[in-house]
Amino acid sequence: MARNITNPEKDFARWYQDVIREAELADSAPVRGCMIIRPYGYAIWERIKEDLDRRFKETGHSNAYFPLFIPQSFINKEAEHVEGFAPELAVVTHGGGKELDEPLVVRPTSETIINHMFSKWINSYRDLPMLLNQWANVVRWEMRPRAFLRTTEFLWQEGHTAHATEEEARTEALRMLKVYTKFAEEVAAIPVIPGRKTEREKFAGAVDSYTIEAMMGNGWALQSGTSHYLGTNFAKAFNTVYLDGNNRQQYVHQTSWGVSTRLVGGVIMVHGDENGLRLPPKLAPVQVVIVPIPGGNGEESRIMEISRRIRDELLSMNVRTELDLREGVSPGFKFNHWEIRGVPVRMEIGPRDLENGVVTLSPRNRPGREGKSTIPIDSVAEKIPEILQRIQREMLREAREKMESRTYEVKDFGEFKASIAEKPGFYDAWWDGGPEEEARLQEETKATVRCIPLEQSGETGKCIMTGRKTNTKVILARAY
């Protein structure tokens, strides 16, 4: 057990905070609810950003940047949107030493300001589709902040698109959900359940909201990405119209979609263990760390030379490699240091290895002495990429097995109530309830309908709340 890290079985919330502190991912800010993302934590976000940005561009989107401040009146234009966001707005009332004529809202999301511009830029069906994305910070004055999961200010990406038809916009919303799904599984090694949100859980101003739900180490759900079909709600509020081929004015159909720094919290809580963080190789700022172990009798310079050579070779292959040259720190200390930080592969090079012409590898997902193996020095360049890929695969598989082993079927509400209190996890249930049933569900169990999975069996069953026959199954869970 790592020092200074609470056992996750004992106190998961505390463990989470311990890992963030010990791995130097973030620090608390002087303003409640805000956090400082430290270089190592930010580097993980950069990996996320880099990969997603490429995927957005591959699907035809361009980046732009819209301002932080939004006239308050903009937020008020879409009824549901105001209702949803009003309680959590940060509002600027003074600027330049004067009270402002109209207060400015610090964006909680950018649908309104973007529609303001879209209405200007879009005139003809030839201007469509308009496919934009922006990387930005947003502010939501949440009641209960948690590092990465729900901070007052957070970093995210918000895609905003406008289309000629409903069908096209709906296709786009689902396409981006698919992008998120693939990213989560292929890069973050987080298995997710893509689904649709219920009326109660959907985004304020959307017609339909989609989500990917992931299971954290304590069995709770984390909404890890969302995509919305906005219909013509914002188009009507902002008069975002175009002329179709028949010279008729039409409202655009829109989507918006986003993932945030919350994903970093997801990575911590899906993969982390009692020794700290575990990072999937594709997200790891450092994929391989080399710990040289100085020998007693003059072998030191040779060990250093080989360590440097291997580092340079790996770097030239774009393997993110760090050589830990710190002096006066024991190898054991270094092992723990990098383990807490979740580096996927540790490479030890010492006198014993030299003697045998090998290096010792210790994969983070197979901790301790048992997980160690050796490979010949001259096979490092060939083996390391394979090993990183293997770890990436294994981590996804482990996470999936964990999720599946904590996914249960429930047939009636009483059974569910008792079960989720004992065993937090995902509960598969037939569902035909409405907002009232959802409210009751939450009140009595703290769980919510996380999503209506896109994949449905086509069979029918009895709703656990209403008893009515239905062909819809949902995932019930407690959520962050």
Added chain:
RNA sequence: CGGGGCGUGGCGCAGUUCGGUAGCGCACCUGCUUUGGGAGCAGGGGGCCGCCGGUUCAAAUCCGGCCGCCCCGACCA
């Protein structure tokens, strides 16, 4: 905002009941010896005891007020 807990060097805590010159572990600095799973010894630096006020010869400690943080709930990417 409700319920619970807590504010003492960077971190974790003791000391508060019963007032009397602020302590421990880790971290940090220097030196020597070490280095294959969080090294050892020696020396050293660092504290408006959350803030304001009161009681007292004397307050981390008692009294009053305020502020902040954490956990649980309502809200949520």
